Ligand code: FES
């Protein structure tokens with residue numbers, strides 16, 4: 001009863017203070033504990049959440065351990081290549097079944113009392129035995145009732161998502177107009193994850209980094225100006241030219257482009273694979289891309305960093321980021337580096353170098369961003385900003401009309417400086433929290 005009253009109070013406060021359409025967001029939402037609790041009960045229960053890339057599950061019995069909101073889950077591949085997702089919680093007393101980050105197995109044996117669950121074929125997720133079973137449970141155990149709790153799973157272009165929603169919209173519908181762009185970014189070639197994901201903690205709420213990747217190309221000229229000072233880019237305005245895309249659904253992206261006359265920056269060795277997998281409009285856009293950032297609502301970001309020169313060659317990489325909530329003002333960052341499986345050696349080697357220098361736990365860009373998010377969060381936790389008096393300005397591009405002739409779907413704006421998709425992010429977030437029907 002207390003929880004219901006608290007949720008109603010939080011919903012009313014948000015309804016009264018958050019106004020995405022006018023670009024007014026109160027600062028307390030960044031790290032408010034009551035808001036966070038409601039997010040766990042809504043966004044992280046009913047949205048599609050990224051859990052793995054298919055290349056992390058190479059064979060039957062492969063599994064990785066991930067989180068959905070604050071729930072630990074096992075993402076497992078069965079014999080039939082189907083990926084399934086289970087709550088990583090033994091049905092006996094709730095111990096974590098899989099304590100390692102990843103592996104390949106044909107069963108999970110609970111470390112506490114030894115209940116054992118199948119990890120392959122028809123027994124995937126089923127209780128297959130318990131120690132001293134005939135003595136301890138002479139009447140037998142109800143295998144159906146003790147099956148691991150299972151989430152619904154959807155896969156798009158190798159990205160595995162799961163949801164706890166009872167009757168979710170299918171994943172393709174959830175992605176909506178974003179799918180066209182996602183197909184271009186992660187579907188342009190067969191991608192594979194390089195190594196294991198890096199993980200580190202940042203003292204910020206999950207929304208700040210998510211909205212940054214959704215809609216904030218504007219910070220790059222200031223926060224990341226070191227790239228020009230170190231001679232990695234020609235100037236600081238690499239985040240300006242291109243398109244800002246609001247595909248709806250709280251998703252968003254920015255596509256940086258260069259002059260068509262320069263030709264494609266991507267490796268010519270992969271031209272045939274790109275052409276086979278993309279439609280002509282996507283292919284024409286790929287040939288002009290110099291960077292792309294975006295976010296699948298709520299917390300999966302994707303990134304093609306701005307091309308830079310390493311060892312005399314122009315190179316970029318492909319990254320996925322998960323902003324895993326660990327509290328109202330804490331995220332665990334999960335960072336994956338991916339590469340085209342059929343790419344030439346030079347592209348793979350330089351891409352890895354680029355990743356470790358610029359992004360990831362040791363990356364220069366990440367250190368810039370983290371410092372900002374951490375300080376914003378400390379401000380959001382202070383007394384004045386926890387009140388409703390401090391509003392933030394999300395009005396950039398409010399009066400700008402989208403392009404009429406862009407070949408891709410969604411509302412697409414000329415130039416990357418806009419906060420349209422950021423406003424959309426907060427509209428979708430608010431709808432989840434208030435239990436509203438989402439278009
Ligand atoms: Fe798993 Fe007891 S908690 S067997």
Ligand code: FE
Pocket residue numbers: 219220223224365369
């Ligand atoms: Fe940044």
